[in-house]
Amino acid sequence: MLRNLAVSTLGLCLCVAAAEAAVRSEWVYATLPLPRIHYSYDVTNSSHALDRLQATDGPVDVLFLGSSAVRAAIMPLKFDAAVAKDGGPRLLSFNGGMSSMFPSGARIYMEHYWRPRVTPKYVLHGVRPPELYNAQPVPQYLRRSGVIEPLWLSGSLRDEVEAFVLDHVHLLHYRGTVMKVLQQARDGKRIGGTERTTYGTDARGFRRAKASLARNIKNKSKRLWVWKRPTTPKNFEAGFRELERIKSLCDAMGARYVLVHLPEHPKRYNAKKNGKPAWSLYYAELQRWAAEHDVPVLDVTHGDYKAFASTKYYSDYHHLAAAGADHMTGLLATEFKKLIAPK
């Protein structure tokens, strides 16, 4: 009986392993609806791009961390080329910017997502005033929309085990696929859905913002809000605490933590009463915190919030358009080269 059971169990495991291997294939990934176990399809696409990149080109040296503003602002391919120019080091960078990934989310992702996946030499974290302002301890979107994030956050051993299994067994990434396919067939939609194109990035995690600022102004986009809140140093304390934790994680990984001040369109800080003072306060606090914690800040605006002002650079007030990303990446590479140059 035991021999029979052992043979059957082994055979069954082999068959299930074959199914697991099949769902890991590029063909299945391209054919079935995009799987999602994280809070957004952004992570699925990013993860897929990162896996492919590391499988072909080796480990990532530079990880850009942050929100969709980072994702739209930095072109890793151009960055690497610019850094390597004139005898600079040959680096492999990846843009890990993801929607709404403000400092607390970035810290949670650093701890549970990036740390097991990458071993970078540098982590370049892009920040801007609204992201550091009153950072939520745990972003609600992670709890609400994610499958794996609530398991990360619960802190129980059982949930940690479940998260590990969910992360590593790709068959489980495709939960709900049968239903999605049936719904798409019933509704006459293309099997596979549109998530791949909507949330897609290039091979290095960069996604070009599609709309221009002119179009967003014409459409009165909600993204074009203006900063009007009164701001005090206290408003940034929670955000800085998160940065401190991210720095500790980077130190533990052996990566150098670097902040990148992301440019925004000056109109964001146009409000008469609170706009410019808020920006100035943020900038001063960022410099103070960075100096205190020995964290370099790369700033392509050199402290002038109107320095990166051209309308053609922006898609909205904080996402750069392709031209802006191209310009920003070149400037950032120059600043980065200065940082890593032997003293």
Added chain:
Amino acid sequence: MNFVSVDFAILLVATLVIYPWLSRERQNLVLLCASCVFYGYWDVRFLALLGVQVTLDWWIAQRIHGAAQAGNQSSAKGFLQLSLVMNLGALAFFKYFGFFVEQVYVGLHAVGVQAHKPVLDIILPLGISFHTFQTLSHSIDVHRGRLVPSRSWVDYAAFILFFPQLVAGPIERASHMLPQYQRKRVIRAEDVQEGLWLILLGYFRKVAIADTAAVLCEPMFSHPEKFDSSELVAGLLLFTVQIYGDFAGYSDIARGTARLFGFELKRNFEHPYFAINVSDFWRRWHISLSTWLRDYLYVPLGGNRNGTLLTYRNLMITMLLGGLWHGASWNFVIWGALHGAYLCIHRALKPVIDRAPTAGLLGALFTASGALLTFALVAFTWLFFRSATFELTQAYLAGFVRDGEWLPRTFIPLFVLAAMALTIDIPQHLTKTETPFVRLPRVVRLPLAAAMITALCLSQDSGQPFIYFQF
């Protein structure tokens, strides 16, 4: 604790690891403890209630038997009545009190009497309808002299609380189960093999078929006014697939789990949608309930022994109460009434039906027509079963005649899920066994099991509880 949960898997594995090595008494004790954990996990207060109910029933059964042995029939009858009052009283309070109050309030309001509706939110203990029917049949069988009650409280409690079938059946009879508790269970290789297959089939039915169908048809039942007739027909048929997958899936898991412990539970489903008439359907659907109603309600009412009209009356009473057993709502009453009416009509037409050809092409055509008609009639009744309120049922019915384009693609999910269900039912039907895949060669059997596990992984993790848990 839901069958589709890690907690259940842990409980099952932990119990199975120690179970085979124990003596008969300890096997029963371990099962009882596991059952208490299973039930208490949901609400420990109702575990205490269940414990009191089981203890009283066990004591009453001893008294009934003792009185009957002593020739004191009136005392035996008195104890039986006590058991009936206690069990039916608990059922009436927890399940029907709210409904009764609501109806009185509506009635008073209709005749112009302004009354205040008492606010009393009663939580329904999980599986109360199932274990109440089990304890009732035990007391009745002891009174009828068909069963000698167990002298061991542990044996009896382990039988009533047996966790694989505690909350949604099959509704077992003591005469079938107690003898199994009175011998040591030795777990044989075929028990393990068939048990595991049954569990896999059950999960496949529940998670891959029923839960997927549930998500697809839910919008139609929540907002029927938003859908056209073809979508509503597809939604109703999807629920027809869902409820079968859900309940038969549960029964398979329960039976499979019981097999792992060396028990043989009654079969609860026998391809009900292959039935060729409504009587045949009730011989195949929720068999443990239909036979319970037959033995303890329909036959004592007189069955078919007292002429045509009384037979129709008995059928209607049985099916109406069968409907009410599912829940306190007019929808269940209508569901039961429709099935009662179908059974009466079938009985009235039986002489004509019996003269129809049974062999050859004509016979096959006649049988197929019967099966199709039965399926359509049964599917129609599920509308009343599934709708949350009577108003939604009316809206759904109105939607059937709403104009709209009949798009074949509306039915794609239905065909796919029905095909998945038939993948199990047809081989079972043809081989007249529940686990036909066990007999296949290993090279076919293992990939088939792996395909089912893969389908489970790719299916919706809806977290939907089993439909019959609410009863």
